[in-house]
Amino acid sequence: MRARTILGLAALTAGTVTAAVARRRKQERQVDPERWYTVTIDVLGDQVDARHLPAPLADLDDLIEVRTVPAPGRRGTELSARVRQPEPPNGLGSLTARALGADPRQKVRQALREAKQLLEVGEIIQQEPQPQGHRPGTPAGKLIDVLAKRSKGEGVL
Amino acid sequence: MKALCWTGINKVSIETVDDPKILNAHDAIVKVTTTVTCGSDLHLLGGYVPGMRAGDILGHEFMGEIVEIGSAVTTRKVGDRVVVCSFMSCGHCSYCKAGKTSLCDNSNLHPGLGEGLWGASTGGCFGYSQITGGFAGSHADYVRVPFVDTGAFLVPDGVTDEQAVFASDAVPTGWMGADLGGVQPGDTVAVWGAGGVGQMAARASMLLGAEKVIVIDRFPERLAQVQQFIGAETLDYSATDVMAELRERTGGRGPDVAIEAVGMEAHSDRVDYVYDKVKTMLKLETDRPTALREAILAARKGGSVFVLGVYGGFVDKFPLGAVMNKALTVRSGQQFGHRYIPMLLERIAAGEISTDHLATHVMPLADAPRGYDMFKAKTDGCVRAVFRP
Numbered sequence: 001m002r003a004r005t006i007l008g009l010a011a012l013t014a015g016t017v018t019a020a021v022a023r024r025r026k027q028e029r030q031v032d033p034e035r036w037y038t039v040t041i042d043v044l045g046d047q048v049d050a051r052h053l054p055a056p057l058a059d060l061d062d063l064i065e066v067r068t069v070p071a072p073g074r075r076g077t078e079l080s081a082r083v084r085q086p087e088p089p090n091g092l093g094s095l096t097a098r099a100l101g102a103d104p105r106q107k108v109r110q111a112l113r114e115a116k117q118l119l120e121v122g123e124i125i126q127q128e129p130q131p132q133g134h135r136p137g138t139p140a141g142k143l144i145d146v147l148a149k150r151s152k153g154e155g156v157l
Numbered sequence: 158m159k160a161l162c163w164t165g166i167n168k169v170s171i172e173t174v175d176d177p178k179i180l181n182a183h184d185a186i187v188k189v190t191t192t193v194t195c196g197s198d199l200h201l202l203g204g205y206v207p208g209m210r211a212g213d214i215l216g217h218e219f220m221g222e223i224v225e226i227g228s229a230v231t232t233r234k235v236g237d238r239v240v241v242c243s244f245m246s247c248g249h250c251s252y253c254k255a256g257k258t259s260l261c262d263n264s265n266l267h268p269g270l271g272e273g274l275w276g277a278s279t280g281g282c283f284g285y286s287q288i289t290g291g292f293a294g295s296h297a298d299y300v301r302v303p304f305v306d307t308g309a310f311l312v313p314d315g316v317t318d319e320q321a322v323f324a325s326d327a328v329p330t331g332w333m334g335a336d337l338g339g340v341q342p343g344d345t346v347a348v349w350g351a352g353g354v355g356q357m358a359a360r361a362s363m364l365l366g367a368e369k370v371i372v373i374d375r376f377p378e379r380l381a382q383v384q385q386f387i388g389a390e391t392l393d394y395s396a397t398d399v400m401a402e403l404r405e406r407t408g409g410r411g412p413d414v415a416i417e418a419v420g421m422e423a424h425s426d427r428v429d430y431v432y433d434k435v436k437t438m439l440k441l442e443t444d445r446p447t448a449l450r451e452a453i454l455a456a457r458k459g460g461s462v463f464v465l466g467v468y469g470g471f472v473d474k475f476p477l478g479a480v481m482n483k484a485l486t487v488r489s490g491q492q493f494g495h496r497y498i499p500m501l502l503e504r505i506a507a508g509e510i511s512t513d514h515l516a517t518h519v520m521p522l523a524d525a526p527r528g529y530d531m532f533k534a535k536t537d538g539c540v541r542a543v544f545r546p
Contacts, residue, residue: 132213
């Protein structure tokens with residue numbers, strides 16, 4: 001039974017990491033490694049002005065550049081951001097930085113997600129504090145906590 | 158307050174936890190009056206869905222009374238008696254506007270987990286692991302309900318808690334399988350699984366005009382419920398050859414629509430069940446698609462298959478050849494409940510859909526660990542254990 005938990009966690013971790021590694025390997029093969037990270041906002045372009053960005057993106061002004069383009073078929077606006085400086089290389093150091101929340105790409109992804117919430121819903125959705133039972137500090141539990149805590153800055157966005 | 162918490166594989170306990178608080182302007186706090194076990198909770202309980210954390214509060218199918226609202230709530234008020242959709246919908250992203258609400262872009266606050274496993278995340282869901290957002294569940298005295306204007310629905314007068322609570326998940330999930338599975342008047346429909354969702358899929362198929370509906374299971378009490386409360390035919394897979402029986406009952410064609418309402422922990426008497434059991438034990442696949450394989454192989458040429466059962470990862474020996482060569486349409490999804498629940502509550506009030514027969518075991522929240530034991534082992538004819546905090 002314990003093996004099921006550990007393997008489930010391993011799958012979850014591996015899935016997250018594999019997607020990131022695959023994306024990174026592909027980027028490394030490309031001429032321009034500076035990827036635009038993008039969300040589509042379901043409002044039209046004149047309501048998403050790159051000169052007047054929502055706070056989560058505006059706060060990163062010295063770290064990122066931002067662009068907006070209309071989505072095809074009038075399906076909203078594609079809001080993109082990328083890190084101005086070369087992105088940090090991958091490897092063990094990158095994994096450590098990501099676990100600590102110190103990778104700049106995590107800030108970009110989180111800011112894009114929160115900007116989308118502000119533009120579409122009008123507020124950033126909060127979750128803490130919320131009720132929970134006793135959380136023992138097992139290795140598996142701590143891994144889940146890290147994955148959940150960093151999740152807004154990870155993923156395939 | 159008291160809440161039922163997951164504490165490890167197949168272990169739960171009642172714990173004293175903090176009360177929930179309003180965190181966003183669109184939130185409400187609901188005093189839970191009725192909350193029910195769902196088959197998919199067993200996948201969480203058993204650790205089949207990755208991302209469970211000890212201390213997580215279980216429960217996603219529930220109803221209650223609104224006792225507090227946030228400053229931006231417009232259509233709901235304190236005192237409203239509501240049933241709440243298990244999945245959350247922000248109401249403003251493209252998916253919510255299109256009525257595909259369990260795909261909501263904004264309600265899952267752990268999007269990286271789903272994106273890592275599936276390429277995209279679902280919307281948020283109550284009490285359904287960190288992968289759907291890590292929200293506290295409803296097996297508790299109180300629960301915070303984000304986006305309450307879109308996700309909480311007034312219960313009509315005269316509809317009891319035991320009737321209404323299933324409009325939170327089982328009824329809309331079943332309806333979606335029949336609706337998006339493309340059930341047409343005159344169709345023959347086969348449903349794998351006679352649990353709450355399977356029964357509701359069968360009833361939905363009949364209300365959408367199917368002339369023959371066949372529900373497949375092995376538990377006599379569930380098949381008896383299908384006959385008594387749903388009005389569909391039954392097929393006991395432990396007593397007959399399902400494929401041959403379906404061919405005989407469908408004029409050799411196979412069902413027009415095959416709805417799979419079993420999921421990742423399927424049981425079967427076939428040899429591929431043993432194969433899947435071994436492979437999942439060896440961690441060479443994560444889910445057992447035994448019922449799904451049968452549904453795909455049984456469906457008629459040009460028919461459709463709807464996957465209502467919950468799957469979390471990867472399956473083996475998926476009959477893609479049958480899908481391609483029989484020109485099948487395969488669809489799936491977590492429930493788009495927001496588009497169906499008002500209509501379904503009206504149908505429940507009108508007596509068109511029986512639901513309270515599913516509530517075979519009603520008990521206080523304090524007895525929830527025993528309720529989960531009964532529900533998991535299906536002892537004493539337990540179809541659904543219902544808790545009253």
